[in-house]
Amino acid sequence: MFIPKQQIQSNKLVFNALSQNALKCDLLVKEMFCQNDENAFQTFKNRVLNQNESDVQIFTEFLQKEVQNETKKGPSRTKQMVEFLNKMDFKATEMLDFCCGDGTTTLDEAKALNIEQTTTGIDQLEQKLPFKYIKADLNTAQELDVQPHSLVTIKGAFHHVNNKENALRLMKKYLQKNGLILFYDFLLEDEADVINADLFHAKNFVMQKWPGQITPEEFTKNFFTEYVSRELLEQMLNKQGLAIVQVQKVNTLNMHWIAIKEL
Secondary structure (H helix, E strand, O other): OEEEHHHHOHHHHHHHHHHHHHOOOHHHHHHHOOOOOHHHHHHHHOOOOOOOHHHHHHHHHHHHHHHHHHHOOOOOHHHHHHHHHHHOOOOOOOEEEEOOOOOHHHHHHHHHHOOHHHEEEEEOOOOOOOOEEEEOOOOOOOOOOOOOEEEEEEEOOHHHOOOHHHHHHHHHHOEEEEEEEEEEEEOOOOHHHHHHHHHHHHHHHHHHHOOOOOOHHHHHHHOOOEEEOHHHHHHHHHHOOEEEEEEEEOOOOOEEEEEEEEO
């Protein structure tokens, strides 16, 4: 099943819970969501709306988990990726990274895999990167100016892709025979999972990356988010002649490393 935000209005719930709980957990919210920025915190507190106790409890539990995560730093995502591929005894000779963003993480991963010279990034941004880069929209692109790669990745972005069917088609099209598609993304099963995932986005984007530059309403309007369960992802992959071969859960937010191969 799809677990779209619009079904349960989780974005509104998230920001209401954030605002209400700011009055109850000032220190935590100020430190974790506002990065100790007093102006951002005061603006945040002014967004108080009526909210029921169950939503506030969800947010409180999320904060508690985040505090635990902050005190127990795990391995970096790059290290996780390398370890996951090593466990599968998979050796990449090239990497095609969909939704590579500014390329920082892609380059870090390419160096760790010793494939900097054979890595290609794809995104919608107009930019120059220290490896081959192709500007393309996964929702509409039919062809890409690239050869098949042994490793095709999409990390932390599949839930923001609108046309998931087209994205999967492209990934398979540019995957070498016996190659591997690697996802790093949410696999969610219920409303509580969705709320936690949206809280994560609220923390990362609204309160940390762009404090004061984007409102909850703008975030809800401009950032397409549609999560999938494992069952739905398997159905989508099957239609493309693909299948999950290995999964590893990473954290309490239900982020997973997902290895996929052709049937």
